[in-house]
Amino acid sequence: MRENVRDPRTPAEWQDAANAAQAALLLDSARQYGLVTGSPAVHVNRCEDILSRARDRGITPHPVGVDAHIVAMVMASKLEPDVPRETSEKSRPTSEKP
Numbered sequence: 001m002r003e004n005v006r007d008p009r010t011p012a013e014w015q016d017a018a019n020a021a022q023a024a025l026l027l028d029s030a031r032q033y034g035l036v037t038g039s040p041a042v043h044v045n046r047c048e049d050i051l052s053r054a055r056d057r058g059i060t061p062h063p064v065g066v067d068a069h070i071v072a073m074v075m076a077s078k079l080e081p082d083v084p085r086e087t088s089e090k091s092r093p094t095s096e097k098p
Helices: 011-032 044-056 063-077
Strands: none
16 A cells, blocks of 8 residues: 555545545446456455445445546546447437337
8 A cells, every 4th residue: 555545534534535435446346347448456455444434433435426436537547438339229229220
């Protein structure tokens, strides 16, 4: 772990850390399932520790905050989802079907 890592101090910092930790774990899972390629290294133990300690303070990840962190991580690392190049008939909007 990096030398300059510190624990959150305020309730707002704990909320942000919990959101970021949850986002990192979700992104790591997506990478492991092959849904995205590339990914920043996720320190799973640190994420789980932050989530546990945040819960001890009554703080849980907030979906909007988690989503914001996922977007920021994806934008920062330029991850690309593994999307098929051709869209199947089932996934095309009705107006585009022949």
